Amino acid sequence: MGYYVGPAVILGLLWTRPPLNLLILFFFIVTHMVWKWRYGSGLLASDSTPRDIGDRRQSVSRQPSFTLSEWTDAQEDLLDLDPVPQTPVFDIGSDIRTEADAATLTVTPVGLQERRGSNVSLTLDMCTPGCTEPYGYGASPLSPRDQSAQEYLLQGTHMLTPDMLHTRAIDDQSLQAEFYETPMNFVDPKEYNYPGLVRKNRYKTILPNTHSRVVLKSEDEDDFLTTYINANYLKGYNEEERAYIATQGPTVNTVGDFWRMVWQEKSPIIVMITNLEEKNEKCAEYWPEDTVKHEGIEITVVSVTQEDDYSLRVFTLKCEDEERSLRQYWYTSWPDQKTPDKAPPLLELVQKVERARDDAPPSSGPTIVHCSAGIGRTGCFIATSILCKQLRTEGVVDILKTTCQLRLDRGGMIQTCEQYQFVHHVLSLYEKQLSHSAEE
Structure with a gap:
């Protein structure tokens, strides 16, 4: 490897033999440059502290x-x-x-x-505040990955008998594998490209899938913003078209649009599964204490009933010469991105909503369900409602197929693995209730 020439040797030579100063200095400089080029450190570098660059980079990474x-x-x-x-x-x-x-x-x-x-x-979604303009809109060919996701969602199925359901509900590992394998089918923001559209969305990447989005009627239908709301139609049990509307929690900017949708779709029921605030705002208080008017629609509170896990508000809606009744079930015992501590209150709410839907006029439209983003808790509620009907009617359930069906129409429905597991637990409990009732 060569010999190390220390600084003491060089200085001694320079001091004792002045005529050789320039020659020695030149030789030293050349040697120093060659040494540094070859071994990555100078002659004056100390060997007392070893430097392992690989370990250092690894620790930083x-x-x-x-x-x-x-x-x-x-x-x-x-x-x-x-x-x-x-x-x-x-x-x-x-x-x-x-x-x-x-x-x-x-x-x-x-x-x-x-x-x-x-x-x-x-x-963890991070963005500089203010950089919120969406990126594009319009039909574009599906990429191979998106095509594969579509095929999976169209074909995914796992039919469960009661015994299989009970076993599956406690098999966390299998449920996790199934959940992670199922594509979320979120919308690419590049599919939307309208200045100002950001003010219509609570979250920048939670967007309505274009083929099933709710289109608001407008006098100027060429103005996309007046027709837009972050909401999707969802199929119900047995492929019933437009059985539900899943939407985000209204913001201050979209309260009027929300009531336009309620009136346009003739919805008899709203299911709200979020608090107004959970660390941050999750939903604007879009209803009045008494009476308010939005977009020509007069909303009046008729009654408020407080139950253990939810409250029920009954509204009267008036627009021009027409009057309708609307019920809002506000479920407050479901924490964001988590699951309720108990399943029975959710089952009770599902059944109450089903009965209220059956009692609604035949001309009534979809049941509107929202949380904050309109995908997690909203997805759990709608899936549970569909699957309870399937279990009662067919004696079996296909939770995977229902999840795929929902995600085809609105990406991200049933947002977390914990929620997916919870749906299985709820259905297992419901099946036991049905079996117990049949035995009696």
């Missing part, structure tokens, strides 16, 4: 963007971080763990089709 405590605390409010199309995912594996080593967290940018929401794989 392991540093997560968020501390573990921030990462775990973020799950309840994750949608409030202003989503963007390319979202970093902090993934600690597919199995549920209560603790994890922060050094093992990895950040992987993924497309919208690949986004997953759960307690173990959390999507």
Whole structure:
């Protein structure tokens, strides 16, 4: 490797033999440059501290963007971080763990089709405030990945008998694998390109799938903004068309649009599954204490009934010479991105809504269901309602097929793995109730 020439030797030569100063200095400079080029360090570098660049780079690469405590605390409010199309995912594996080593967290940018929401794989959506203009609108050919996702959602099925349902409901590992395999089918924001549209959406990447979106009637139908609302029609049991409308919680900017939709669609029922605030605003208070008028529609509160887990408001809606009745079930015992502590109150609410829907006039339109983003809790409620009907009618359930059907019409329905598991638990409980009633 050659000999090391220390600085003491060089200085001694320069001091004792002045005529050789220039020659020695020139030789030293050349040798120093060659040494540095060949071995990556100068002659004057100390060997006392070894430098392992590989280890240093590895330690830097392991540093997560968020501390573990921030990462775990973020799950309840994750949608409030202003989503963007390319979202970093902090993934600690597919199995549920209560603790994890922060050094093992990895950040992987993924497309919208690949986004997953759960307690173990959390999507953290980050964007600079104000950079909110959407990116494009219009039909475009499906990519191979999107085509594959569409095919999966059209064909996905897993029929469960009662015994299979009970076994499946406690098989967390299989449920997780099934959930993560099912495409979310989120909309690419590039499909929307209208200035000002951002003011119509609560979350930037939670957008209505274009083929099933609710189109508001407008005097100027060429003005896209006047026809737009973040809402989708969803099929019900046995492929019933437009049985439900899933939508985001109204914002201050969209309260008028929301009431236009309620009136236009002749909806007899609204199911609200969110609090007005959960750390941040989740939904605007779109109803009055007494009477208010939006978009020519007069909304009057007739009665308010408070139950243990929900409240019921009955409204009278008037527009020109027509008058209708509307019921709002406001379920307040379901935490954001989590699941209720108990399943029976949800089953009770599903059954009450079903009976109210049966009692509505035949000309009534879809039941409107919303939470904050209109995909997580909303998806759980609608899936539970559909599957309860299937279980009563057929004696079996296909939770996977129902989830796929919902996601075809609105991306991200049943947002987290925990919610997917909860739907199985609720259906298992409901089947036991049905069996017990039959025995009596």
